[in-house]
Amino acid sequence: MSTVTTSPTGPSSYSQVPDxxxxxxxxxxxxxxxxxxxxxxELEQAYAEAAADPAFQSELSDLLTRFVGxxxxxxxxxxxxxxxxxxQIYFKREDLNHTGxxxxxxxxxxxxxxxxxxxxxxxxxxxxxxxxVATATACxxxxxxxxxxxxxxxxxxxxxxxxxMRLMGAEVRPVESxxxxxxxxxxxxxxxxxGSVETSHYIIGSVVGPHPFPKIVRDFQSVIGKETVSQxxxxxxxxxxxxxxxxGGGSNAAGMFYPFVDIAGVRLVGVEAGGRSAEPGSHAASLxxxxxxxxxxxxxxxxxxxxxxxxxxHSVSAGLDYPGVGPEHAYWHDAGRVEYTSVxxxxxxxxxxxxxxxEGILPALETSHALAWTIREAAKLPREAAIVVCLxxxxxxxxxxxxxxxxxxxxxxxx
Amino acid sequence: xADVAVDAPLTKLSAALAARRRAGEVVxxxxxxxGDPDMDFTFEALATAERAGATLxxxxxxxxxxxxxGPVIQASYTxxxxxxxxxxxxFDLAARAAAQLTMPLVAMTSYxxxxxxGIERFVGEAAASGLTGLIVPDLPIEESASLASACRGAGLxxxxxxxxxxxxxxxxxxAAETTGFLYCVSVAGVTGERVSLPQQLKDRVQWLxxxxxxxxxxxxxxxxxxxxxxxxxxxxxxxxxSALVRHLEAAGQTAEHRAAALAAIERHVGxxxxxxxxx
Numbered sequence: 099m100s101t102v103t104t105s106p107t108g109p110s111s112y113s114q115v116p117d118x119x120x121x122x123x124x125x126x127x128x129x130x131x132x133x134x135x136x137x138x139x140e141l142e143q144a145y146a147e148a149a150a151d152p153a154f155q156s157e158l159s160d161l162l163t164r165f166v167g168x169x170x171x172x173x174x175x176x177x178x179x180x181x182x183x184x185x186q187i188y189f190k191r192e193d194l195n196h197t198g199x200x201x202x203x204x205x206x207x208x209x210x211x212x213x214x215x216x217x218x219x220x221x222x223x224x225x226x227x228x229x230x231v232a233t234a235t236a237c238x239x240x241x242x243x244x245x246x247x248x249x250x251x252x253x254x255x256x257x258x259x260x261x262x263m264r265l266m267g268a269e270v271r272p273v274e275s276x277x278x279x280x281x282x283x284x285x286x287x288x289x290x291x292x293g294s295v296e297t298s299h300y301i302i303g304s305v306v307g308p309h310p311f312p313k314i315v316r317d318f319q320s321v322i323g324k325e326t327v328s329q330x331x332x333x334x335x336x337x338x339x340x341x342x343x344x345x346g347g348g349s350n351a352a353g354m355f356y357p358f359v360d361i362a363g364v365r366l367v368g369v370e371a372g373g374r375s376a377e378p379g380s381h382a383a384s385l386x387x388x389x390x391x392x393x394x395x396x397x398x399x400x401x402x403x404x405x406x407x408x409x410x411x412h413s414v415s416a417g418l419d420y421p422g423v424g425p426e427h428a429y430w431h432d433a434g435r436v437e438y439t440s441v442x443x444x445x446x447x448x449x450x451x452x453x454x455x456x457e458g459i460l461p462a463l464e465t466s467h468a469l470a471w472t473i474r475e476a477a478k479l480p481r482e483a484a485i486v487v488c489l490x491x492x493x494x495x496x497x498x499x500x501x502x503x504x505x506x507x508x509x510x511x512x513x
Numbered sequence: 514x515a516d517v518a519v520d521a522p523l524t525k526l527s528a529a530l531a532a533r534r535r536a537g538e539v540v541x542x543x544x545x546x547x548g549d550p551d552m553d554f555t556f557e558a559l560a561t562a563e564r565a566g567a568t569l570x571x572x573x574x575x576x577x578x579x580x581x582x583g584p585v586i587q588a589s590y591t592x593x594x595x596x597x598x599x600x601x602x603x604f605d606l607a608a609r610a611a612a613q614l615t616m617p618l619v620a621m622t623s624y625x626x627x628x629x630x631g632i633e634r635f636v637g638e639a640a641a642s643g644l645t646g647l648i649v650p651d652l653p654i655e656e657s658a659s660l661a662s663a664c665r666g667a668g669l670x671x672x673x674x675x676x677x678x679x680x681x682x683x684x685x686x687x688a689a690e691t692t693g694f695l696y697c698v699s700v701a702g703v704t705g706e707r708v709s710l711p712q713q714l715k716d717r718v719q720w721l722x723x724x725x726x727x728x729x730x731x732x733x734x735x736x737x738x739x740x741x742x743x744x745x746x747x748x749x750x751x752x753x754x755s756a757l758v759r760h761l762e763a764a765g766q767t768a769e770h771r772a773a774a775l776a777a778i779e780r781h782v783g784x785x786x787x788x789x790x791x792x
Binding site: 119127128129130131132133134135136137275276281285288289292293295296390391392393394395397402404405406407408 | 626628629653675680683
């Protein structure tokens, strides 16, 4: 195996990535077929111009305010805090965004980029369906054609989101190959893009894929962390002890952590899907159990066998059911700036129940992973400490499946 | 390429291509998935292709997530992996073919597989097994310095690809860096048969010939004798993948299916080679 070394140039330099070749330390890069190279160059150029264009920034900002409903609140979870009996727990309410998750922050930004590039057809992949819905929403708003690839297994697990995408005019294409989950949806989205690259833009949903996607998605999602930093200053009068987010591909975590990485003293914790157990094939915790490898266009931590074949993974949450992770997380992991850990399916389900009953919020199963770890760790911290959890999405899409797993009767799940 | 040693693997590849060019014949380069349905079959298929007149063969290393491949090759990779194909098995197959056949073999592989093995180790094992070159479709020139250096050291070719979306100045740079041959992708898209090839293909190949002396092979979408003639009028040769791999679909079922698949490959390659001879 090739050696990977990461040497940040100083304690406050964590935000100075990627380099012009899309490298976060040694991770990232652009491992794609030549057919896509020109489109990625074009995207990089268009994004650089947009980022420097006040008109673009103001249009996006206006959409985030009026269409999405930002800024999202920072809520003190008082009954959960009381129940746990440790640090004060705060929720950054990304679940209150239009479409119910953080994904819309990225799809509106990339949708505007597609318009700038004159591309009228949008391709997306989706796991839990949140990114698919957010893409379908942006496309409806902008008048763009929308095709969403979704693993057939996820089409089953996340039926409400499939319906919502179709209601907004998107075409949902179930993917029957491989494990029929997120990874296969990304493969098929990329294959579509190979043949349609001159007229289509691929709105990738996480901080994964070839450069410049990990940077673009992180930047669009950083609104989460930026708002949180100023809300902490305003409401808490100080920075939190700890900031926690779930990590599949890692977009809500990257958006939350990025504005914090250069603030010394704030512990950042990414929580991966521990699945049923730490056995290969039973989890989706790439940083906890994987190693450096190339998947879907970038070098990062991946779960694969000794021949470089991608491993099957498992998580109860479709959005975390992915054998890779964004390259910036690999960089933060090796640099020691962010701690990565995992919780099991069962712990996430318990956290879902507790937060539903104590706070009147149904969190997404993905988010429930971050909540599970927070509930466990908050008890060990003093009462003066504050923990912020990125409440990345709402759990309506999961409610029927959880009710089924919990053995609730049909009339209760539908009543 | 001037500094390549006479006994280097790349020399065997270049010599085979040069011989066809001297004879005025179009190179026919079949692509076969290693290990679909098993390595013994692949060896027989390679021998069959050589007998039918193939100049060289591309050996596809099965990969779990081949984003540049269409449904036919993707399904073939899935069958091969499901049947237990391993990287060591592919190298063993290549070594057996190198010992018993005369045509050069070039491996088509995802960079994911190379990276996991380690670049130096992979290249060393590939050269030792008698492979003459590598085609790495998911490794653009910007990311290829380490692999290119290792291949140079081992005398292994590193075949680069240009596509319809590659801008001219970039195509010229790729043509300057390729070794063995230049892989000209006919269409923007994944592998798979196409009914017609783009009008601009001939112009693109003509332009590429002005940039490099390295043989130019055209691949993606080619399956029929008339396409060999059409492309062969400008390019050095053709690569035929999905259409041949389609013959493997049922090869794993019974001995009869196996024999039928080999016969189909022999006939198909034979037809393409017949079309490749000068009129």
